[in-house]
Amino acid sequence: MYSSIYQSISRQISAITEIQRHFTESQYEALITLIRAQSGNIIFSGIGKSGYIAQKVASSIKSTGTNASFLHASEAMHGDIGPLNNNDLVFLISNSGETPEILALQSQLKQRNIPMVTLTQSHTNSVAMQADLSLIAGSSIEADHHNILPTSSTTCALIMGDAITLTIAEYHAFSTAIFTNNHPHGNLGLNALKPIKTQLHSVPIISSDTPLQQVLSQLLSGHQGCVLIGEQQKLQGLITEGDLNRTISSSPHHWQDIPAKEIMSLQPITLNEKHTVHDAEQLMQQQSINTIVIVDHHNSQQVLGVYTRIYRKKI
Structure with missing residues (x-):
């Protein structure tokens, strides 16, 4: 076969x-x-x-x-x-x-x-x-x-x-505007031009020294699929469920005490709140990622939330 x-x-x-x-x-x-x-x-x-x-x-x-x-x-x-x-x-x-x-x-x-x-x-x-x-x-x-x-x-x-x-x-x-206008009752049309700020979800922002045991607790309690790493409004990195699962698999006996900074993804991909859902979906496809951090267009260090594929079916 x-x-x-x-x-x-x-x-x-x-x-x-x-x-x-x-x-x-x-x-x-x-x-x-x-x-x-x-x-x-x-x-x-x-x-x-x-x-x-x-x-x-x-x-x-x-x-x-x-x-x-x-x-x-x-x-x-x-x-x-x-x-x-x-x-x-x-x-x-x-x-x-x-x-x-x-x-x-x-x-x-x-x-x-x-x-x-x-x-x-x-x-x-x-x-x-x-x-x-x-x-x-x-x-x-x-x-x-x-x-x-x-x-x-x-x-x-x-x-x-x-x-x-x-x-x-x-x-x-x-254009996407034409497509949206011609799909008034379809998910693609309804959501393509929605401002990304209407689809955001808040996520915890934790210190880079936070042990992974606490990171796991944050992930389990929030259901966001990720946590942000930063301090004093400065975004430093991102940890997803996938990042944590890989670390647990490779270090099954001592992963709990590993600090967040050792596994976080540096310089996570961002968009500002003026972008659309269509922009975010395109970028995720191009970069092969599931999460985009949304920041204020006046201050790229001010995190407004995240857009993630985890919530796509709910949009």
Whole structure:
């Protein structure tokens, strides 16, 4: 079982590497030109598993504030193509590039002079050869040993679809403010721009000579996941539960009397209270940390509290 999972992942990584190798700067410029010329709607279309990918990508683009929708290729031929015009931009997803429903839709799009970008496994299939821009976003080798389950191909389509989403977002100057406005009932939107000062938790500030036995007591009583080390409003360091656990494991017989200064993290990462939750989350991800000390923007030595991942589910 381990081998089959490992091979599946490896095959999909190889497929992604292949579509990256085929993508060129001239294709990027052509894509930007089509996006710049589009003043109507952005439509993604597909059938079967490709259809699910198309729905996801269209939904992601909508969340950036750009008009986008999913068009079912079969339903398009029964009236849903009606609103489309040459101000729109259509993305067609078909791994083989020979899907009958996609070819039928493509014929109608050409009659209406609607620009098309295709996401297929090659430039030589029927769908790709009729496109304004053909992108390699599929694979002839699926991840299963029968080479029939849509796996590598759908992964490639999703990767390219997400890359297109980011390109469109950058062109339209997407921002966290737009994302927040478009997610009024989602945790991401509700919290992204909250001032960090509204999400702070107080933590003990103890002397650097405090023995770890007392540090443990502070950690257990406060449930903050950390304690700060400092004196006379001067922040000197930080001790987290992880720091203490590692020390106890390495010195199980005499850890109690070790002073805090011997294990504290020097110069803990800080932000001031004018930053947002989004800023803090980004910084924690970049630095691979779980706690940020929040200080006053007028006085970097005045600690206001901490923002920590321990409380993320409560925010």
